[in-house]
Amino acid sequence: MGQFDVGTAVPRTEDARLLTGGGRFVDDVALPRLAHAAILRSPHAHAVIRAIDTAAAARRPGVLAVLTGADYAAAGHGTIPTQTALSRRGGVPMARPPFRPLALDRVRHVGEAVAVVVAESASAAADAAEAIGVDYEPLAAVIDTATADAPEAVLVWDEVPRNECFVHVLGDRAAVDAAIAAAAHVVTRRFVITRAAANTMEPRAYIGDHDPRERRRTLHAGVHYPHRLRRTMAEDIFGVPETGLRVRVRDIGGSFGLRGGTYPEQILLLWASERVGRPVKWTCGRSEALISDHHGRDNVTDAALALGADGGFLALRVRTRVNIGAYVATNAGGPATSNLGTLAGTYVTPAIHVETSGLFTNTNPTCPYRGAGRPEAAYVVEQLIDAAAREIDMDPVALRRRNTIAESAMPFRTGLVFTYDCGRFEDNLDRALAAADHADFPARRAAAEARGRLRGIGVSNTIERAGAPSQERAVLRFEPDGSAALKVGTISQGQGHETVYKQIVCGALGLAPEAVRVEEGDTDALPIGGGTGGSRSATMGGSAVLRAAEKAAAQARRIAAHLLEAAESDLAAEDGVFRVAGTDRAVSFREIVRAAYDPRALPEGFEPGFEVSAGYVSKVENFPNGCHVCEVEIDPETGRVDIVAYSVVDDVGTVLNPLLLEGQIQGGVAQGLGQALMERLVFDGESGQNLSGSFMDYAMPRADDLCAIGVASNPVPTATNPLGVKGAGEAGTVGALPAVTSAVLDALAPLGIDRLPMPASPETVWRAIAAAGRERESGAADA
Numbered sequence: 001m002g003q004f005d006v007g008t009a010v011p012r013t014e015d016a017r018l019l020t021g022g023g024r025f026v027d028d029v030a031l032p033r034l035a036h037a038a039i040l041r042s043p044h045a046h047a048v049i050r051a052i053d054t055a056a057a058a059r060r061p062g063v064l065a066v067l068t069g070a071d072y073a074a075a076g077h078g079t080i081p082t083q084t085a086l087s088r089r090g091g092v093p094m095a096r097p098p099f100r101p102l103a104l105d106r107v108r109h110v111g112e113a114v115a116v117v118v119a120e121s122a123s124a125a126a127d128a129a130e131a132i133g134v135d136y137e138p139l140a141a142v143i144d145t146a147t148a149d150a151p152e153a154v155l156v157w158d159e160v161p162r163n164e165c166f167v168h169v170l171g172d173r174a175a176v177d178a179a180i181a182a183a184a185h186v187v188t189r190r191f192v193i194t195r196a197a198a199n200t201m202e203p204r205a206y207i208g209d210h211d212p213r214e215r216r217r218t219l220h221a222g223v224h225y226p227h228r229l230r231r232t233m234a235e236d237i238f239g240v241p242e243t244g245l246r247v248r249v250r251d252i253g254g255s256f257g258l259r260g261g262t263y264p265e266q267i268l269l270l271w272a273s274e275r276v277g278r279p280v281k282w283t284c285g286r287s288e289a290l291i292s293d294h295h296g297r298d299n300v301t302d303a304a305l306a307l308g309a310d311g312g313f314l315a316l317r318v319r320t321r322v323n324i325g326a327y328v329a330t331n332a333g334g335p336a337t338s339n340l341g342t343l344a345g346t347y348v349t350p351a352i353h354v355e356t357s358g359l360f361t362n363t364n365p366t367c368p369y370r371g372a373g374r375p376e377a378a379y380v381v382e383q384l385i386d387a388a389a390r391e392i393d394m395d396p397v398a399l400r401r402r403n404t405i406a407e408s409a410m411p412f413r414t415g416l417v418f419t420y421d422c423g424r425f426e427d428n429l430d431r432a433l434a435a436a437d438h439a440d441f442p443a444r445r446a447a448a449e450a451r452g453r454l455r456g457i458g459v460s461n462t463i464e465r466a467g468a469p470s471q472e473r474a475v476l477r478f479e480p481d482g483s484a485a486l487k488v489g490t491i492s493q494g495q496g497h498e499t500v501y502k503q504i505v506c507g508a509l510g511l512a513p514e515a516v517r518v519e520e521g522d523t524d525a526l527p528i529g530g531g532t533g534g535s536r537s538a539t540m541g542g543s544a545v546l547r548a549a550e551k552a553a554a555q556a557r558r559i560a561a562h563l564l565e566a567a568e569s570d571l572a573a574e575d576g577v578f579r580v581a582g583t584d585r586a587v588s589f590r591e592i593v594r595a596a597y598d599p600r601a602l603p604e605g606f607e608p609g610f611e612v613s614a615g616y617v618s619k620v621e622n623f624p625n626g627c628h629v630c631e632v633e634i635d636p637e638t639g640r641v642d643i644v645a646y647s648v649v650d651d652v653g654t655v656l657n658p659l660l661l662e663g664q665i666q667g668g669v670a671q672g673l674g675q676a677l678m679e680r681l682v683f684d685g686e687s688g689q690n691l692s693g694s695f696m697d698y699a700m701p702r703a704d705d706l707c708a709i710g711v712a713s714n715p716v717p718t719a720t721n722p723l724g725v726k727g728a729g730e731a732g733t734v735g736a737l738p739a740v741t742s743a744v745l746d747a748l749a750p751l752g753i754d755r756l757p758m759p760a761s762p763e764t765v766w767r768a769i770a771a772a773g774r775e776r777e778s779g780a781a782d783a
Contacts, residue, residue, distance in 0.1 A: 010503065012498070012660065013499045027281075032279075035279065036119055039265065039282070041110075042112045044138050045109055045110050046141040047138045048137040049106060050136065057129065060124065063125070064120070068102060078239070079236075083333075084331070084334070086333050088164060088165075097327070106139075109364055113264045113268070113292070139154075142362055143362060143683045146192070146321065149163055160360060163360040164360075165360055167357045168333075170353070170417060175351035176352065179314040183314050183315070185308075186305070188303070188304045190301065191303065192757065194675065194679070195681040196369055196674075197295055197681055197698060198255070200255060204222070204284045205282065205284060207221075208268075208280050210274040217274075218245075220249075221266060222255070223259045246523055252492065257367055260331050260368055263294075290698065291364070295365075295681055296367065297366070297675070298363075298366055299321065313348060313349040316343060316349050316351070316352045317352075317353050319355050322358050322359065323361050323366060324359065324361075326362055331372075332366065334373065335369070336373065340356065340377060342373070342377035343380065343416055346461045347385075347403040347405065348403055352414075370671050371464070371733045372534065374734045375730075375738075378462040379737045379741065386745065387754065397429070397433065404461065405423075406426070407423065407426070420463070421622070422718055425625060428461065428651060438457065438629065452635075453633045454634040456749070458630045458739045458741065458743030458745070459739065460627070460742060462738065464727075464734050466728075467726070470618060472489050472490065472536075472616050473526050473529060474541070475613040476552050476611070476612050478593045481590070481594075482515060483516070485519060486519065488501060490531060490536075496657070496660040497537060499657060501518050509556070511576055511589065535730050535731070538725045539720075539723070545614075546723060547615075552610075555612060557571060558606075562602075563595055564578070566580045566585070618720065622725070624727050624731050625650070626651055628736060629645075631644050632744055634744070634748070638762055639762035639765035641677055641744055643706060644707055645707060647710045648712070649712045650712075650714070650731055651715055652715065653718045654715060661713070666709045667732060669709050672732065672734070672737040674700050674701040675758070676760060678699040679700060748768065748772075
């Protein structure tokens with residue numbers, strides 16, 4: 001194996017540029033005659049717009065335009081579409097009320113865009129936006145997910161009864177009902193999974209640039225899916241050919257699902273640029289982001305797990321209300337419906353039935369957030385198993401082991417949607433328990449108790465779908481000097497695509513990494529591109545890159561055979577050199593490429609130049625899986641939870657780069673831990689105001705909230721793609737949310753606490769401990 005081949009732990013090649021200030025983010029782009037935009041946003045969660053007065057704002061120095069919803073409607077452009085295609089009860093199509101870039105007659109959440117100001121500078125635009133007068137008639141709002149579909153709830157949209165946008169049903173209801181009725185044990189729980197904010201290092205930012213001479217629009221943006229966004233903007237918004245619109249993506253400072261959809265500001269900047277005849281930039285502020293970004297999660301689930309007398313799983317019933325916010329975002333239905341198969345977990349559960357309803361509320365629209373339904377589903381099933389273990393007095397590890405799918409059962413069709421092609425689930429469990437020294441936990445718990453601490457351990461066995469059926473494209477072009485430009489239709493948001501793609505190319509062709517340049521994110525460079533999301537890039541992009549590299553190797557071999565006057569079968573390739581076996585006759589890859597640009601040296605029938613392209617189409621997904629073991633200590637005096645140990649054993653198939661994989665898993669764990677212990681977007685129940693509108697109110701994990709996270713691989717390569725890879729980008733979050741919560745509840749179990757609101761913040765834990773103490777005192781007094 002070479003030093004830069006697939007499977008080696010090489011540092012990211014892009015880091016030298018990014019860590020020394022060489023990144024090229026949207027806010028770094030400065031175009032000639034650049035103007036700036038500011039957005040006036042609604043202070044009300046629900047209100048009628050009686051009138052908008054823009055006269056004073058238009059008179060402010062440097063103002064180029066003040067635009068309202070009425071102006072946008074007069075322009076005749078489209079509203080934001082959604083990819084969600086579901087139904088309501090009775091089979092009628094889901095509700096799709098208009099999602100306008102600017103509110104027209106009513107606002108439906110705090111932070112909704114009402115007007116846009118374009119000015120010579122960002123400060124001038126912001127000052128003018130404050131001068132706009134809006135006459136609002138406030139209305140009652142609906143905020144709470146659990147009661148949004150109640151008959152008496154305020155309607156977000158008058159034409160949508162009970163705020164029910166869609167209902168999605170999967171599984172065998174009759175079989176589940178029968179199994180629950182006959183079960184020896186039935187465990188029921190309600191789980192409230194809180195709303196979270198992505199809070200990426202780079203806030204959302206866009207530049208719209210309309211060129212009337214070329215009759216083209218260019219959007220500079222950090223987005224997941226530039227080709228999809230181009231199609232949406234061209235076809236659904238502006239009614240122009242796709243060739244008339246370009247989306248340009250450079251570096252992105254994180255996303256976690258945030259940047260996957262179409263946002264009002266993307267449309268507004270392109271429209272504003274057309275109106276003022278200049279490129280227009282907008283960069284979101286931090287507080288502005290918390291009221292204007294799409295949010296994640298926000299589910300209320302009622303679930304029941306039926307078990308036989310021996311602890312065998314019989315059936316699982318799940319009913320989930322999903323808060324989709326005031327509008328149907330581009331990917332609104334994805335988290336609610338596309339990853340429900342994760343509820344089956346790594347277990348044999350014969351019958352599963354799920355009903356999910358998407359509900360409108362007067363809050364920000366919701367979109368996929370790292371895991372996009374997978375962590376929520378894993379949380380439900382793993383917490384149910386822990387609850388069942390307590391109720392039937394069985395060790396939670398033993399209960400999991402009792403119901404785990406055997407490796408010999410592969411391929412295994414679960415009770416809900418998925419068919420797993422491979423995996424060693426019990427081996428994951430064994431390895432993770434060994435890494436966590438699970439056998440010695442009772443001694444550590446006793447030692448903690450002696451110090452006045454509560455110690456707990458939690459286990460989660462999780463599995464997810466990754467690399468959903470789709471397509472990808474890669475183009476590999478060589479310059480006469482032997483260097484290469486690789487263009488791929490995926491988008492990196494910090495995952496390390498550049499490094500991994502170079503490893504694939506360098507391993508196949510024997511090139512040095514500095515000889516390969518990776519380009520992503522330009523819709524003018526490739527006709528198609530699937531973007532990045534759902535842990536697809538290694539599967540789809542990596543497979544397309546591999547096929548392109550294999551085509552290049554085959555073409556190089558043909559040219560080498562011609563140059564060496566030998567049969568292709570007589571050539572051996574190593575470290576970028578083709579050699580005639582048993583001789584000293586050889587030619588380097590660089591010499592081959594140079595020959596490709598020399599018509600006199602080319603074989604008959606070859607066109608000059610050296611460029612190959614390859615596509616990859618997948619019709620099946622893959623299933624990364626693993627086991628997480630988390631250990632915590634709780635200070636009962638303060639409620640503070642300390643993560644003292646964390647071990648992960650993951651199967652993501654072929655490991656392309658162990659170093660990058662470890663970083664992905666650790667980052668995912670931190671994100672899951674953050675939601676489990678501290679992150680929560682809170683809205684006032686009456687006014688709908690976002691009470692967590694700054695980083696003073698929205699907590700995120702810091703370095704001292706974490707411990708060393710041990711990551712080990714147990715790879716079972718999948719045959720579903722040429723590389724044998726399974727997705728890794730979301731795996732850490734999927735396992736962490738249930739594992740951390742499980743550990744906290746295990747620590748609190750001796751006090752009689754078996755459930756806890758999310759997140760398990762110090763206040764939440766302290767209140768639970770205090771309430772349990774009062775109950776014990778009351779019970780003792782009664783006795």
